[in-house]
Amino acid sequence: MSPRFVVLGPPGAGKTTVGRLLAERLDVAFRDTDDDIVATAGKPISDVFTDDGEPAFRAMEEHAVAEGLNTHDGVLALGGGAVLSATTRGRLAGHTVVFLNVGMAEGVRRTGMSSARPLLAGVNPRATFKSLLDARLPLYREVATIEVTTDDLTPEQVVDAVLRPTGPAQGT
Ligand SMILES: Nc1ncnc2c1ncn2[C@@H]1O[C@H](COP(=O)(O)OP(=O)(O)OP(=O)(O)O)[C@@H](O)[C@H]1O
Ligand SMILES: O=C(O)C1=C[C@@H](O)[C@@H](O)[C@H](O)C1
Numbered sequence: 001m002s003p004r005f006v007v008l009g010p011p012g013a014g015k016t017t018v019g020r021l022l023a024e025r026l027d028v029a030f031r032d033t034d035d036d037i038v039a040t041a042g043k044p045i046s047d048v049f050t051d052d053g054e055p056a057f058r059a060m061e062e063h064a065v066a067e068g069l070n071t072h073d074g075v076l077a078l079g080g081g082a083v084l085s086a087t088t089r090g091r092l093a094g095h096t097v098v099f100l101n102v103g104m105a106e107g108v109r110r111t112g113m114s115s116a117r118p119l120l121a122g123v124n125p126r127a128t129f130k131s132l133l134d135a136r137l138p139l140y141r142e143v144a145t146i147e148v149t150t151d152d153l154t155p156e157q158v159v160d161a162v163l164r165p166t167g168p169a170q171g172t
């Protein structure tokens with residue numbers, strides 16, 4: 001069993017929003033590893049970061065992603081930092097992986113100052129978002145088989161782009 005699409009990208013790229021729409025369009029189930037972690041931990045992700053620390057969160061995330069890849073056959077959205085794990089990047093080989101990209105300005109606009117995103121809850125979310133993008137862009141691209149830049153697209157248009165055939169133009 002393997003997910004039809006694995007969706008990843010930075011916070012605010014639309015993994016949850018677009019992932020859900022994509023699953024609806026394909027009439028398959030949607031699963032988000034962030035939700036799996038919340039269910040397992042029995043508390044919000046911000047509390048996992050505060051109480052247990054980021055390394056503990058990353059270990060739970062590695063486990064949740066492996067479980068999703070092995071047991072889910074619909075659309076699987078990963079947390080924004082899941083690609084930081086080399087083990088996870090290795091496990092993504094052979095899967096159809098969609099990288100939803102978003103630039104700093106739009107990413108910060110979409111995520112706002114939400115404390116639900118502990119890594120962006122500091123004093124300078126723009127700088128934090130930029131350094132996060134700089135560090136992760138090569139990792140997202142290492143595992144992605146499809147990349148869509150979402151800044152100027154609605155979630156529906158992003159789904160269209162994911163499903164658009166990429167081969168040579170048909171007919172004349
Ligand atoms: N293409 C888009 N155009 C405009 N707004 C969008 C788009 N995609 C997502 N959004 C909005 O941006 C916000 C963040 O989207 P979403 O929660 O899906 O991102 P995410 O990638 O799952 O983030 P996280 O890594 O924090 O889970 C939501 O308010 C959502 O409605
Ligand atoms: O970008 C990140 O590192 C994170 C993104 C979210 O999806 C959550 O997985 C968590 O807030 C960490």
Ligand SMILES: [Mg+2]
Nearest residue numbers: 015016032034
């Ligand atoms: Mg999400």
